Amino acid sequence: xxxxxxxxxxxxxxxxxxxxxxxxxxxxxxxxxxxxxxxxxxxxxxxxxxxxxxxxxxxxxxxxxxxxxxxxxxxxxxxxxxxxxxxxxxxxxxxxxxxxxxxxxxxxxxxxxxxxxxxxxxxxxxxxxxxxxxxxxxxxxxxxxxxxxxxxxxxxxxxxxxxxxxxxxxxxxxxxxxxxxxxxxxxxxxxxxxxxxxxxxxxxxxxxxxxxxxxxxxxxxxxxxxxxxxxxxxxxxxxxxxxxxxxxxxxxxxxxxxxxxxxxxxxxxxxxxxxxxxxxxxxxxxxxxxxxxxxxxxxxxxxxxxxxxxxxxxxxxxxxxxxxxxxxxxxxxxxxxxxxxxxxxxxxxxxxxxxxxxxxxxxxxxxxxxxxxxxxxxxxxxxxxxxxxxxxxxxxxxxxxxxxxxxxxxxxxxxxxxxxxxxxxxxxxxxxxxxxxxxxxxxxxxxxxxxxxxxxxxxxxxxxxxxxxxxxxxxxxxxxxxxxxxxxxxxxxxxxxxxxxxxxxxxxxxxxxxxxxxxxxxxxxxxxxxxxxxxxxxxxxxxxxxxxxxxxxxx
Amino acid sequence: xxxxxxxxxxxxxxxxxxxxxxxxxxxxxxxxxxxxxxxxxxxxxxxxxxxxxxxxxxxxxxxxxxxxxxxxxxxxxxxxxxxxxxxxxxxxxxxxxxxxxxxxxxxxxxxxxxxxxxxxxxxxxxxxxxxxxxxxxxxxxxxxxxxxxxxxxxxxxxxxxxxxxxxxxxxxxxxxxxxxxxxxxxxxxxxxxxxxxxxxxxxxxxxxxxxxxxxxxxxxxxxxxxxxxxxxxxxxxxxxxxxxxxxxxxxxxxxxxxxxxxxxxxxxxxxxxxxxxxxxxxxxxxxxxxxxxxxxxxxxxxxxxxxxxxxxxxxxxxx
Numbered sequence: 100x101x102x103x104x105x106x107x108x109x110x111x112x113x114x115x116x117x118x119x120x121x122x123x124x125x126x127x128x129x130x131x132x133x134x135x136x137x138x139x140x141x142x143x144x145x146x147x148x149x150x151x152x153x154x155x156x157x158x159x160x161x162x163x164x165x166x167x168x169x170x171x172x173x174x175x176x177x178x179x180x181x182x183x184x185x186x187x188x189x190x191x192x193x194x195x196x197x198x199x200x201x202x203x204x205x206x207x208x209x210x211x212x213x214x215x216x217x218x219x220x221x222x223x224x225x226x227x228x229x230x231x232x233x234x235x236x237x238x239x240x241x242x243x244x245x246x247x248x249x250x251x252x253x254x255x256x257x258x259x260x261x262x263x264x265x266x267x268x269x270x271x272x273x274x275x276x277x278x279x280x281x282x283x284x285x286x287x288x289x290x291x292x293x294x295x296x297x298x299x300x301x302x303x304x305x306x307x308x309x310x311x312x313x314x315x316x317x318x319x320x321x322x323x324x325x326x327x328x329x330x331x332x333x334x335x336x337x338x339x340x341x342x343x344x345x346x347x348x349x350x351x352x353x354x355x356x357x358x359x360x361x362x363x364x365x366x367x368x369x370x371x372x373x374x375x376x377x378x379x380x381x382x383x384x385x386x387x388x389x390x391x392x393x394x395x396x397x398x399x400x401x402x403x404x405x406x407x408x409x410x411x412x413x414x415x416x417x418x419x420x421x422x423x424x425x426x427x428x429x430x431x432x433x434x435x436x437x438x439x440x441x442x443x444x445x446x447x448x449x450x451x452x453x454x455x456x457x458x459x460x461x462x463x464x465x466x467x468x469x470x471x472x473x474x475x476x477x478x479x480x481x482x483x484x485x486x487x488x489x490x491x492x493x494x495x496x497x498x499x500x501x502x503x504x505x506x507x508x509x510x511x512x513x514x515x516x517x518x519x520x521x522x523x524x525x526x527x528x529x530x531x532x533x534x535x536x537x538x539x540x541x542x543x544x545x546x547x548x549x550x551x552x553x554x555x556x557x558x559x560x561x562x563x564x565x566x567x568x569x570x571x572x573x574x575x576x577x578x579x580x581x582x583x584x585x586x587x588x589x590x591x592x593x594x595x596x597x598x599x600x601x602x603x604x605x606x607x608x609x610x611x612x613x614x615x616x617x618x619x620x621x622x623x624x625x626x627x628x629x630x631x632x633x634x635x636x637x638x639x640x641x642x643x644x645x646x647x648x649x650x651x652x653x654x
Numbered sequence: 655x656x657x658x659x660x661x662x663x664x665x666x667x668x669x670x671x672x673x674x675x676x677x678x679x680x681x682x683x684x685x686x687x688x689x690x691x692x693x694x695x696x697x698x699x700x701x702x703x704x705x706x707x708x709x710x711x712x713x714x715x716x717x718x719x720x721x722x723x724x725x726x727x728x729x730x731x732x733x734x735x736x737x738x739x740x741x742x743x744x745x746x747x748x749x750x751x752x753x754x755x756x757x758x759x760x761x762x763x764x765x766x767x768x769x770x771x772x773x774x775x776x777x778x779x780x781x782x783x784x785x786x787x788x789x790x791x792x793x794x795x796x797x798x799x800x801x802x803x804x805x806x807x808x809x810x811x812x813x814x815x816x817x818x819x820x821x822x823x824x825x826x827x828x829x830x831x832x833x834x835x836x837x838x839x840x841x842x843x844x845x846x847x848x849x850x851x852x853x854x855x856x857x858x859x860x861x862x863x864x865x866x867x868x869x870x871x872x873x874x875x876x877x878x879x880x881x882x883x884x885x886x887x888x889x890x891x892x893x894x895x896x897x898x899x900x901x902x903x904x905x906x907x908x909x910x911x912x913x914x915x916x917x918x919x920x921x922x923x924x925x926x927x928x929x930x931x932x933x934x935x936x937x938x939x940x941x942x943x944x945x946x947x948x949x950x951x952x953x954x955x956x957x958x959x960x961x962x963x964x965x966x967x968x969x970x971x972x973x
Contacts, residue, residue: 192696267707271700380820532688535697
């Protein structure tokens with residue numbers, strides 16, 4: 100015990116005020132071990148150090164596993180959705196495409212299964228006092244697959260390219276208001292500074308695997324990634340055939356431990372059903388992403404392993420705050436009270452989802468205030484609210500939504516549920532193209548409909564989901580929710596550097612949204628990956644990335 | 655009119671048809687919601703990025719300019735660049751077309767003998783249980799959608815019995831026999847769809863021919879039954895069947911989206927489907943026109959075959 104105290108003291112002496120704050124929080128029991136690891140990793144404390152501290156405080160150690168499986172060699176075969184377009188780190192916007200990027204490309208850091216940041220091409224990072232400048236130390240001795248050495252210049256070019264409005268960058272919407280072109284600065288060959296548009300306590304998440312376009316590629320990139328897949332990762336390109344598949348082989352010049360498999364093969368599928376059949380028929384070993392609703396056949400198959408990751412992926416049901424009948428918040432609350440969330444999760448996801456409490460704060464986020472009371476089904480209360488709002492007999496309304504995964508079924512559940520308070524709901528399920536339209540106000544059913552259902556993918560921090568769909572000037576604000584107090588709170592949350600103040604603000608935001616109910620959040624569903632029993636050592640992220648360097652297969 | 659004159663006329667008509675088709679496809683593609691930049695970058699991408707991408711690809715030019723630019727290249731054999739894949743369209747179309755032709759050929763080789771054989775057999779046993787059985791099986795198989803028969807077949811032969819591969823795509827270096835082996839399972843749903851149709855036509859034609867005066871004459875003048883059947887009955891009975899089979903070529907080449915997706919096969923049907931969803935106009939046009947060309951030639955070939963079998967309409971015979 101004495102030895103531990105000594106260790107803690109020595110760490111404290113070397114640590115910044117911010118680091119010590121986190122250590123205090125953990126020592127006092129305000130945050131649990133997982134939150135300690137995760138939050139410490141955001142502000143740039145190293146994982147071994149955090150693990151050591153966790154151990155010193157008597158908490159068992161968990162680190163992202165680097166344990167190596169026994170048998171190197173072999174070929175791992177993966178089924179995945181066909182990439183929607185050319186593979187270009189600047190433009191890729193879909194699951195199939197981002198999976199390809201990350202097979203040869205690497206990020207500054209990876210957001211792992213517990214949303215803990217693990218350094219990859221960055222060795223460490225630190226914010227300044229207010230979180231407006233973040234300094235990243237870049238790993239030395241890393242070579243691109245074309246033989247060139249990676250330096251800070253490549254990192255700067257990668258982020259400038261993505262933050263440039265003239266570049267068709269898919270990451271532009273994530274970077275707008277956060278990082279502008281020209282504000283990523285090289286300090287020396289292995290140090291980079293990000294000068295942000297506004298203080299941001301979660302900035303490392305914007306340059307990690309969560310922002311899937313940010314694989315580091317050479318500064319002289321000419322837009323031809325698909326030809327050579329030049330990255331820095333443990334695998335390099337063997338062959339890529341658009342619409343058909345891709346294969347990769349071990350990179351023997353890799354800077355870290357060499358990959359175990361000799362080779363990986365990806366087959367592209369246009370639909371889910373053939374992937375399920377291919378796994379059952381032993382033609383592939385892994386299905387990268389298995390939506391619960393189309394993968395029911397595999398969920399209970401004794402020959403299949405299901406890897407389940409908690410995520411923040413969800414569907415938002417917005418109600419237009421500026422249009423009848425939803426101008427009165429009591430009506431919006433009443434709708435929210437009609438839904439039996441537990442039953443919904445069982446039905447749509449076979450229980451593989453977390454319950455939502457009508458705010459973007461998913462249970463998976465450490466900053467989520469779990470003391471905020473969960474909203475449950477309460478028809479009597481809903482009827483009271485409807486009567487108080489002057490609509491005891493309900494009304495007619497149309498719910499417009501997209502044909503995507505479980506959403507049409509979800510819409511039907513809502514339609515049935517609100518009958519209890521006299522709401523006669525008409526469903527309008529459109530193709531995704533028709534629903535999103537031009538994706539600007541006035542030319543999009545998504546942003547214009549009085550009530551709409553929209554899918555949102557996983558994100559490692561709630562920053563984007565707090566801002567774009569809810570802030571007064573948000574670009575995805577289908578609910579047309581405008582609330583000054585809310586805008587201020589979100590600004591505070593995004594700028595907050597330490598977890599305790601993030602959580603304090605989160606609690607206020609959660610209460611505010613629960614009261615206003617501009618949008619329904621009823622579930623956050625798990626990310627599922629299916630493998631045969633022969634495969635082990637596979638790591639996935641809820642972002643649909645798949646890391647196979649530690650994978651092995653029994654012959 | 656001479657044979658070559660007629661052929662020329664038919665070819666010219668085909669060109670006009672294909673040009674009209676290209677116009678219709680172009681106009682139809684404009685009716686689809688969304689644009690190619692949005693399709694590539696997704697609904698959540700920044701509007702500036704989408705506008706940039708559309709500009710880079712040339713998808714923001716006036717419609718007439720886009721069409722003229724495209725057809726200007728197409729007529730000199732250049733299929734342009736795919737918007738979505740940012741690489742030439744031609745290799746995609748050629749590869750998909752070859753794949754589709756292979757699948758169609760295997761399905762054809764299975765269903766034509768089966769269908770005609772079944773139909774003729776039924777006609778020779780009109781009203782007996784065997785005739786009824788063939789008709790009922792044919793009809794039931796035709797109304798089952800391919801995705802139903804496809805999944806059932808995959809479960810039986812691919813997963814439970816493990817006799818046939820589930821995907822239609824053979825390994826890259828496979829020999830022709832292996833390729834056929836891989837195409838057997840995906841052909842079966844097509845055989846199911848077409849068998850009933852072809853068998854019914856063959857049966858009706860045979861019954862009619864068996865009743866015809868020339869057949870009675872042939873029988874009465876003492877020709878052996880086999881000769882009567884081959885030389886007089888079938889030759890006349892199968893004429894309508896040939897036309898029917900030819901009109902199915904369009905479906906067999908371009909209409910197999912469901913089978914291609916289910917059996918994971920890179921055919922022209924799914925290529926067009928993906929191009930339409932991605933607003934990839936050059937790919938869509940090239941894909942649909944290639945099917946149009948195959949269809950036109952299949953119809954032409956059927957007409958030529960028809961005339962070869964039927965002296966009454968043999969070209970030039972009238973003059």
